Amino acid sequence: PxxxxxxxxxxxxxxxxxxxxxxxxxxxxxxxxxxxxxxxxxxxxxxxxxxxxxxxxxxxxxxxxxxxxxxxxxxxxxxxxxxxxxxxxxxxxxxxAPEVPTTIEPYTICDSDYDGVSQFDLTTMNDEILNGQDPTAVELTYHISAANAEDGSNP
Known part of the structure:
Protein backbone atom coordinates (compact mmCIF):
# COMPACT_ATOMS: atom_id res chain seq x y z
CA PRO A 1 0.00 0.00 0.00
CA ALA A 97 6.54 39.89 15.38
CA PRO A 98 4.77 42.83 16.98
CA GLU A 99 6.71 46.06 16.75
CA VAL A 100 7.74 47.59 20.05
CA PRO A 101 8.74 51.24 20.16
CA THR A 102 12.39 51.88 20.98
CA THR A 103 11.45 54.71 23.35
CA ILE A 104 8.40 55.12 25.54
CA GLU A 105 7.57 58.32 27.36
CA PRO A 106 8.15 58.05 31.13
CA TYR A 107 4.99 57.19 33.06
CA THR A 108 4.63 59.87 35.73
CA ILE A 109 1.95 60.23 38.39
CA CYS A 110 1.69 62.39 41.49
CA ASP A 111 2.40 61.03 44.97
CA SER A 112 -0.37 62.82 46.83
CA ASP A 113 0.56 61.52 50.30
CA TYR A 114 4.35 61.90 49.87
CA ASP A 115 5.15 58.31 50.91
CA GLY A 116 7.02 57.40 47.70
CA VAL A 117 4.47 54.74 46.76
CA SER A 118 1.70 54.97 44.14
CA GLN A 119 -0.52 52.73 42.05
CA PHE A 120 0.27 52.65 38.32
CA ASP A 121 -2.27 51.35 35.82
CA LEU A 122 0.16 50.13 33.16
CA THR A 123 -2.68 49.36 30.75
CA THR A 124 -3.09 53.12 30.21
CA MET A 125 0.18 52.88 28.23
CA ASN A 126 -1.17 50.23 25.83
CA ASP A 127 -2.07 52.63 23.01
CA GLU A 128 1.36 54.27 23.03
CA ILE A 129 3.16 50.91 23.10
CA LEU A 130 0.96 49.32 20.40
CA ASN A 131 1.46 52.43 18.25
CA GLY A 132 -1.47 51.67 15.92
CA GLN A 133 -1.15 47.88 15.92
CA ASP A 134 -4.39 45.92 16.27
CA PRO A 135 -4.88 45.35 20.04
CA THR A 136 -6.84 42.16 19.29
CA ALA A 137 -3.89 40.72 17.35
CA VAL A 138 -1.21 41.47 19.95
CA GLU A 139 -1.09 40.23 23.53
CA LEU A 140 0.57 42.88 25.64
CA THR A 141 1.92 41.99 29.10
CA TYR A 142 4.07 43.87 31.62
CA HIS A 143 6.89 42.35 33.69
CA ILE A 144 9.21 43.48 36.45
CA SER A 145 12.34 41.98 34.85
CA ALA A 146 13.62 41.54 31.30
CA ALA A 147 14.09 37.81 31.98
CA ASN A 148 10.42 37.44 32.91
CA ALA A 149 9.36 39.42 29.85
CA GLU A 150 11.50 37.26 27.53
CA ASP A 151 10.08 33.97 28.79
CA GLY A 152 6.57 35.35 29.40
CA SER A 153 6.51 34.47 33.09
CA ASN A 154 5.04 36.46 35.98
CA PRO A 155 3.14 39.10 34.03
Missing part, protein backbone atom coordinates in the same frame (compact mmCIF):
# COMPACT_ATOMS: atom_id res chain seq x y z
CA UNK A 2 1.01 3.59 -0.58
CA UNK A 3 1.15 5.64 2.62
CA UNK A 4 -1.32 8.50 2.89
CA UNK A 5 0.42 11.51 4.42
CA UNK A 6 -1.60 14.22 6.10
CA UNK A 7 0.60 17.33 6.61
CA UNK A 8 -0.40 20.38 8.62
CA UNK A 9 1.00 23.89 8.35
CA UNK A 10 3.86 24.90 10.61
CA UNK A 11 3.69 28.43 12.00
CA UNK A 12 6.53 30.34 13.67
CA UNK A 13 7.15 33.92 14.76
CA UNK A 14 9.60 36.09 12.88
CA UNK A 15 11.90 37.56 15.52
CA UNK A 16 13.46 40.17 13.21
CA UNK A 17 10.55 40.75 10.78
CA UNK A 18 12.52 39.85 7.67
CA UNK A 19 10.02 37.17 6.51
CA UNK A 20 12.39 34.27 7.23
CA UNK A 21 12.54 31.87 10.15
CA UNK A 22 13.92 28.48 11.14
CA UNK A 23 11.60 25.45 11.03
CA UNK A 24 11.99 21.97 12.50
CA UNK A 25 10.08 19.98 9.89
CA UNK A 26 10.62 16.72 11.81
CA UNK A 27 8.19 17.89 14.51
CA UNK A 28 5.29 17.04 12.15
CA UNK A 29 6.57 13.66 10.98
CA UNK A 30 4.53 11.56 13.42
CA UNK A 31 1.36 13.52 12.69
CA UNK A 32 1.93 13.29 8.94
CA UNK A 33 2.15 9.48 8.98
CA UNK A 34 -1.25 9.16 10.68
CA UNK A 35 0.24 6.41 12.83
CA UNK A 36 1.18 4.24 9.84
CA UNK A 37 4.14 1.99 10.60
CA UNK A 38 7.04 1.33 8.23
CA UNK A 39 6.72 4.78 6.66
CA UNK A 40 9.56 7.22 6.00
CA UNK A 41 8.74 10.90 5.53
CA UNK A 42 11.02 13.26 3.60
CA UNK A 43 10.60 16.96 2.87
CA UNK A 44 11.48 18.69 -0.42
CA UNK A 45 11.47 22.21 -1.87
CA UNK A 46 10.12 21.09 -5.26
CA UNK A 47 7.54 18.58 -6.43
CA UNK A 48 10.03 16.96 -8.82
CA UNK A 49 12.49 16.38 -5.95
CA UNK A 50 9.69 14.86 -3.89
CA UNK A 51 8.73 12.55 -6.76
CA UNK A 52 12.28 11.28 -7.19
CA UNK A 53 13.19 11.41 -3.51
CA UNK A 54 16.17 13.68 -4.29
CA UNK A 55 17.48 16.62 -2.27
CA UNK A 56 15.57 15.86 0.91
CA UNK A 57 15.64 18.64 3.50
CA UNK A 58 17.39 17.47 6.66
CA UNK A 59 17.78 19.19 10.01
CA UNK A 60 16.52 22.68 10.68
CA UNK A 61 15.26 24.52 7.61
CA UNK A 62 15.06 28.25 6.90
CA UNK A 63 12.40 29.16 4.36
CA UNK A 64 13.72 30.53 1.06
CA UNK A 65 10.48 32.34 0.13
CA UNK A 66 9.59 35.23 2.44
CA UNK A 67 6.65 34.82 4.84
CA UNK A 68 4.88 31.72 3.46
CA UNK A 69 6.40 28.80 1.58
CA UNK A 70 5.11 25.44 0.43
CA UNK A 71 7.12 22.29 1.13
CA UNK A 72 6.45 18.96 -0.61
CA UNK A 73 6.15 15.88 1.57
CA UNK A 74 7.08 12.42 0.30
CA UNK A 75 5.79 9.44 2.23
CA UNK A 76 7.38 6.06 1.42
CA UNK A 77 6.47 2.60 2.71
CA UNK A 78 9.77 0.94 3.64
CA UNK A 79 8.39 -2.59 3.09
CA UNK A 80 6.86 -2.12 -0.35
CA UNK A 81 8.84 0.83 -1.75
CA UNK A 82 5.53 2.45 -2.70
CA UNK A 83 5.39 6.18 -2.12
CA UNK A 84 2.93 9.00 -2.35
CA UNK A 85 3.11 12.76 -2.34
CA UNK A 86 0.77 14.94 -0.43
CA UNK A 87 -2.22 16.22 -2.36
CA UNK A 88 -1.68 19.51 -0.60
CA UNK A 89 1.75 20.79 0.24
CA UNK A 90 2.77 21.60 3.79
CA UNK A 91 2.77 25.35 4.30
CA UNK A 92 5.49 27.07 6.32
CA UNK A 93 4.07 30.30 7.73
CA UNK A 94 6.19 33.10 9.20
CA UNK A 95 4.18 35.52 11.34
CA UNK A 96 5.59 39.01 11.83
Missing amino acids: SPEPNPESIEVCDDDNDGFAEFDLELNTIDITNGESDVVITYHETQSDAQTGDNAITGLYTNVVANNQMIYVRSENTLTGCYSLTQNTMELIVHP
Whole structure:
Protein backbone atom coordinates (compact mmCIF):
# COMPACT_ATOMS: atom_id res chain seq x y z
CA PRO A 1 0.00 0.00 0.00
CA SER A 2 1.01 3.59 -0.58
CA PRO A 3 1.15 5.64 2.62
CA GLU A 4 -1.32 8.50 2.89
CA PRO A 5 0.42 11.51 4.42
CA ASN A 6 -1.60 14.22 6.10
CA PRO A 7 0.60 17.33 6.61
CA GLU A 8 -0.40 20.38 8.62
CA SER A 9 1.00 23.89 8.35
CA ILE A 10 3.86 24.90 10.61
CA GLU A 11 3.69 28.43 12.00
CA VAL A 12 6.53 30.34 13.67
CA CYS A 13 7.15 33.92 14.76
CA ASP A 14 9.60 36.09 12.88
CA ASP A 15 11.90 37.56 15.52
CA ASP A 16 13.46 40.17 13.21
CA ASN A 17 10.55 40.75 10.78
CA ASP A 18 12.52 39.85 7.67
CA GLY A 19 10.02 37.17 6.51
CA PHE A 20 12.39 34.27 7.23
CA ALA A 21 12.54 31.87 10.15
CA GLU A 22 13.92 28.48 11.14
CA PHE A 23 11.60 25.45 11.03
CA ASP A 24 11.99 21.97 12.50
CA LEU A 25 10.08 19.98 9.89
CA GLU A 26 10.62 16.72 11.81
CA LEU A 27 8.19 17.89 14.51
CA ASN A 28 5.29 17.04 12.15
CA THR A 29 6.57 13.66 10.98
CA ILE A 30 4.53 11.56 13.42
CA ASP A 31 1.36 13.52 12.69
CA ILE A 32 1.93 13.29 8.94
CA THR A 33 2.15 9.48 8.98
CA ASN A 34 -1.25 9.16 10.68
CA GLY A 35 0.24 6.41 12.83
CA GLU A 36 1.18 4.24 9.84
CA SER A 37 4.14 1.99 10.60
CA ASP A 38 7.04 1.33 8.23
CA VAL A 39 6.72 4.78 6.66
CA VAL A 40 9.56 7.22 6.00
CA ILE A 41 8.74 10.90 5.53
CA THR A 42 11.02 13.26 3.60
CA TYR A 43 10.60 16.96 2.87
CA HIS A 44 11.48 18.69 -0.42
CA GLU A 45 11.47 22.21 -1.87
CA THR A 46 10.12 21.09 -5.26
CA GLN A 47 7.54 18.58 -6.43
CA SER A 48 10.03 16.96 -8.82
CA ASP A 49 12.49 16.38 -5.95
CA ALA A 50 9.69 14.86 -3.89
CA GLN A 51 8.73 12.55 -6.76
CA THR A 52 12.28 11.28 -7.19
CA GLY A 53 13.19 11.41 -3.51
CA ASP A 54 16.17 13.68 -4.29
CA ASN A 55 17.48 16.62 -2.27
CA ALA A 56 15.57 15.86 0.91
CA ILE A 57 15.64 18.64 3.50
CA THR A 58 17.39 17.47 6.66
CA GLY A 59 17.78 19.19 10.01
CA LEU A 60 16.52 22.68 10.68
CA TYR A 61 15.26 24.52 7.61
CA THR A 62 15.06 28.25 6.90
CA ASN A 63 12.40 29.16 4.36
CA VAL A 64 13.72 30.53 1.06
CA VAL A 65 10.48 32.34 0.13
CA ALA A 66 9.59 35.23 2.44
CA ASN A 67 6.65 34.82 4.84
CA ASN A 68 4.88 31.72 3.46
CA GLN A 69 6.40 28.80 1.58
CA MET A 70 5.11 25.44 0.43
CA ILE A 71 7.12 22.29 1.13
CA TYR A 72 6.45 18.96 -0.61
CA VAL A 73 6.15 15.88 1.57
CA ARG A 74 7.08 12.42 0.30
CA SER A 75 5.79 9.44 2.23
CA GLU A 76 7.38 6.06 1.42
CA ASN A 77 6.47 2.60 2.71
CA THR A 78 9.77 0.94 3.64
CA LEU A 79 8.39 -2.59 3.09
CA THR A 80 6.86 -2.12 -0.35
CA GLY A 81 8.84 0.83 -1.75
CA CYS A 82 5.53 2.45 -2.70
CA TYR A 83 5.39 6.18 -2.12
CA SER A 84 2.93 9.00 -2.35
CA LEU A 85 3.11 12.76 -2.34
CA THR A 86 0.77 14.94 -0.43
CA GLN A 87 -2.22 16.22 -2.36
CA ASN A 88 -1.68 19.51 -0.60
CA THR A 89 1.75 20.79 0.24
CA MET A 90 2.77 21.60 3.79
CA GLU A 91 2.77 25.35 4.30
CA LEU A 92 5.49 27.07 6.32
CA ILE A 93 4.07 30.30 7.73
CA VAL A 94 6.19 33.10 9.20
CA HIS A 95 4.18 35.52 11.34
CA PRO A 96 5.59 39.01 11.83
CA ALA A 97 6.54 39.89 15.38
CA PRO A 98 4.77 42.83 16.98
CA GLU A 99 6.71 46.06 16.75
CA VAL A 100 7.74 47.59 20.05
CA PRO A 101 8.74 51.24 20.16
CA THR A 102 12.39 51.88 20.98
CA THR A 103 11.45 54.71 23.35
CA ILE A 104 8.40 55.12 25.54
CA GLU A 105 7.57 58.32 27.36
CA PRO A 106 8.15 58.05 31.13
CA TYR A 107 4.99 57.19 33.06
CA THR A 108 4.63 59.87 35.73
CA ILE A 109 1.95 60.23 38.39
CA CYS A 110 1.69 62.39 41.49
CA ASP A 111 2.40 61.03 44.97
CA SER A 112 -0.37 62.82 46.83
CA ASP A 113 0.56 61.52 50.30
CA TYR A 114 4.35 61.90 49.87
CA ASP A 115 5.15 58.31 50.91
CA GLY A 116 7.02 57.40 47.70
CA VAL A 117 4.47 54.74 46.76
CA SER A 118 1.70 54.97 44.14
CA GLN A 119 -0.52 52.73 42.05
CA PHE A 120 0.27 52.65 38.32
CA ASP A 121 -2.27 51.35 35.82
CA LEU A 122 0.16 50.13 33.16
CA THR A 123 -2.68 49.36 30.75
CA THR A 124 -3.09 53.12 30.21
CA MET A 125 0.18 52.88 28.23
CA ASN A 126 -1.17 50.23 25.83
CA ASP A 127 -2.07 52.63 23.01
CA GLU A 128 1.36 54.27 23.03
CA ILE A 129 3.16 50.91 23.10
CA LEU A 130 0.96 49.32 20.40
CA ASN A 131 1.46 52.43 18.25
CA GLY A 132 -1.47 51.67 15.92
CA GLN A 133 -1.15 47.88 15.92
CA ASP A 134 -4.39 45.92 16.27
CA PRO A 135 -4.88 45.35 20.04
CA THR A 136 -6.84 42.16 19.29
CA ALA A 137 -3.89 40.72 17.35
CA VAL A 138 -1.21 41.47 19.95
CA GLU A 139 -1.09 40.23 23.53
CA LEU A 140 0.57 42.88 25.64
CA THR A 141 1.92 41.99 29.10
CA TYR A 142 4.07 43.87 31.62
CA HIS A 143 6.89 42.35 33.69
CA ILE A 144 9.21 43.48 36.45
CA SER A 145 12.34 41.98 34.85
CA ALA A 146 13.62 41.54 31.30
CA ALA A 147 14.09 37.81 31.98
CA ASN A 148 10.42 37.44 32.91
CA ALA A 149 9.36 39.42 29.85
CA GLU A 150 11.50 37.26 27.53
CA ASP A 151 10.08 33.97 28.79
CA GLY A 152 6.57 35.35 29.40
CA SER A 153 6.51 34.47 33.09
CA ASN A 154 5.04 36.46 35.98
CA PRO A 155 3.14 39.10 34.03
